[in-house]
Amino acid sequence: MKSLLKELGGGTAPLFILVLGFSGSFQIGFHLTAISSPSPYIQNFINSSWMHHYGDAPQGNTITFIWSAVVALHGVGGLTGSMTVRYLTSRLGRKGTMLLNSAIAVVATVIMYISKPTDSFELILLARFLFGFIAGLGGNVHVIYLGESSPKKIRGSVMLTFTTFLGLGKLSGQLFGLREILGREEWWNVLLCVPTFFCLIQLAVLPFFPDAPRYILIEKGNTEECRKALQCLWGKGDYKQEILEMSEEQASIGEEHSKTLLDLLGSKHVRWQITVFSFNIFMEAGIPEDKIRYVTLGIGAFEVLVSIICGLFVESVGRRALMWRGFAGMSAIMALITVTLYIKEYSTVIPYITVILIFLFICSYGGGPAGIVSLLASEIFIQSYRPAAFVFTGLLRWVGFTLLGFIFPFLLAALKALSFVLFSCICLVAALYIFFFLPETKGKTLLEISQEFQNIRVCGPSTQDLVCLESKL
Numbered sequence: 001m002k003s004l005l006k007e008l009g010g011g012t013a014p015l016f017i018l019v020l021g022f023s024g025s026f027q028i029g030f031h032l033t034a035i036s037s038p039s040p041y042i043q044n045f046i047n048s049s050w051m052h053h054y055g056d057a058p059q060g061n062t063i064t065f066i067w068s069a070v071v072a073l074h075g076v077g078g079l080t081g082s083m084t085v086r087y088l089t090s091r092l093g094r095k096g097t098m099l100l101n102s103a104i105a106v107v108a109t110v111i112m113y114i115s116k117p118t119d120s121f122e123l124i125l126l127a128r129f130l131f132g133f134i135a136g137l138g139g140n141v142h143v144i145y146l147g148e149s150s151p152k153k154i155r156g157s158v159m160l161t162f163t164t165f166l167g168l169g170k171l172s173g174q175l176f177g178l179r180e181i182l183g184r185e186e187w188w189n190v191l192l193c194v195p196t197f198f199c200l201i202q203l204a205v206l207p208f209f210p211d212a213p214r215y216i217l218i219e220k221g222n223t224e225e226c227r228k229a230l231q232c233l234w235g236k237g238d239y240k241q242e243i244l245e246m247s248e249e250q251a252s253i254g255e256e257h258s259k260t261l262l263d264l265l266g267s268k269h270v271r272w273q274i275t276v277f278s279f280n281i282f283m284e285a286g287i288p289e290d291k292i293r294y295v296t297l298g299i300g301a302f303e304v305l306v307s308i309i310c311g312l313f314v315e316s317v318g319r320r321a322l323m324w325r326g327f328a329g330m331s332a333i334m335a336l337i338t339v340t341l342y343i344k345e346y347s348t349v350i351p352y353i354t355v356i357l358i359f360l361f362i363c364s365y366g367g368g369p370a371g372i373v374s375l376l377a378s379e380i381f382i383q384s385y386r387p388a389a390f391v392f393t394g395l396l397r398w399v400g401f402t403l404l405g406f407i408f409p410f411l412l413a414a415l416k417a418l419s420f421v422l423f424s425c426i427c428l429v430a431a432l433y434i435f436f437f438l439p440e441t442k443g444k445t446l447l448e449i450s451q452e453f454q455n456i457r458v459c460g461p462s463t464q465d466l467v468c469l470e471s472k473l
Contacts, residue, residue: 010235016149016209017158021165022195023102023202024142028135029169030195031074033300037177038188042124043067045188049121066121070128075398077132082394085140086387090219094145095211101138102199102206104130109196116189127192136398140390147378148212148386149233151242152445156319156375160311163371167307169195171300209233217243218250245445249382252447302359306366318442319372319379320434326368327431333361334424341420369430379441382450 046066050058088097108130115123143162150158172194177183182191210216210229217226223243230239314322337357344350381389415422439452 010237011231011233012209013149013158013233015205016233017146017161019202019205019209020098020142020145021161021168022198023098023105023206024138025162025166026169026172026198027105027131027195028139029166029171030173031131031135031169031192033170033173034177034191034194035071035074035173037174037183038185038191039067041185041188042070044185045116046070046121046124049119052119066125070124073125073129074132074135077129077134078136079132079395079398080129081133081136081138082140082398083391084137085144085390085394088137089141089144089215089387093211094141094148094215095206095209097141098138098145099203099206101134101141102202105134105138105196105199106203108134109193109199112192113189131192136394140394143374143378144386144390145212147375148214149229151234152245153443154315155379156314156442157311159375159378160307160314160371162374163307163366164304164311166370167300167304167366171297171304174297174300213242214246217246221250223247245447249445249447252382298359303362303366303370306363307371310367310371314372314375315442318440319376320438320440322368323372323376323438324368324431324434326364326370326372327427327434329364329368330361331424331427331431333357333364334420334427337361338418338420338424376441379446380449380453382446 043063047058047063050062050066085097088100092100108127111123111130112127115121115127139162143159146159146162147155175181176191176194182188182194210225210232213226213229213233216222216229226243226246227239230242231237310322337354340350340354340357344354377389377393378386439449441449441452444452
């Protein structure tokens, strides 16, 4: 804790983290939750807009279909944004891409706001796609920018601020969506525009910050600018050790270009890294309707608290321990939730026990996989593979969200409470994989982490064994 405060107190890093956080993962969290509260009002607007355009009421399931498109286009936009990460970061740099992302957010906000006075539901569809796009692009670049700007000894704590701002965004979306604030029919378009205020701040402030030091040295080859960037963010110093480690990585990459997604999937050197994945699950607990919004706010606040605590302890506990324990805890809790769902009719207390289990689930998820997965994605790939890696993880995330959104209701209808047993088994497999195969990355350079993965063996000699054998021969 003292080391973290000491490192943060030397330069402009605290402001840098705040600017990136509120214009990065905060946006994603806000739009994930804020859309729920005004959904009946938006559907009413779609109905009236349709009648205004075509002169008669929409037939059949037209409104349901359009509303499904409003929801789904956020995921399509997220997938599209994720696929542009490598291209844009290679050409615009990390800072330039974040500025572009904020500019697109402003455009999306204007479109969303004017959809109501212009009586156009089509503009909502376009705005939702653009909001998804900035979530897919900005979320990935936020992690890359943080990771490539952070000192090795506090890299984990700094990067877990991504999860903290994501949780703050979710909580803010729930809070602003309350009827007492902006969750009313006349304000729904204003509600969905709130987070863009921080994008405007980023457009004004971020140009005064440097680009990511690792990007400046390894990809641009400018050692002096890299040192200036480190001094700006973290205070005075010569940063010889940090620059030496970056130079060693630059030397190991040589003249290699920034890897494409196909390069990533075809490389034997990162086959272990690309099997790490994340997990999300949402459920209703059977709580009385008038209490649900307060329970939801409580869960959101608890998620933020857990992510902050995780950030404080990640450097002492380690990534691997938090990951496998988190997944193991999630597996056990979902098994218990299955039991409480089966017996909830026997007592009015059971639904509240389920809520407690959900809080524990958030504790296991937020204190492990939620933040560590993004951290690992930045740590386990060297510079030339990192943008392509985020394209791949973004592809998995957004396709996964879309498929889960479509499939889970059918699973719940077919399997009912047993559907959580399925997810429990998935989490158990993840915990076992991490426990047996994932090396600890705490306090290691990216080259050392890459070597750890290359030395993994299931059956057959490791790289180190082969080197030893060659030496003996």
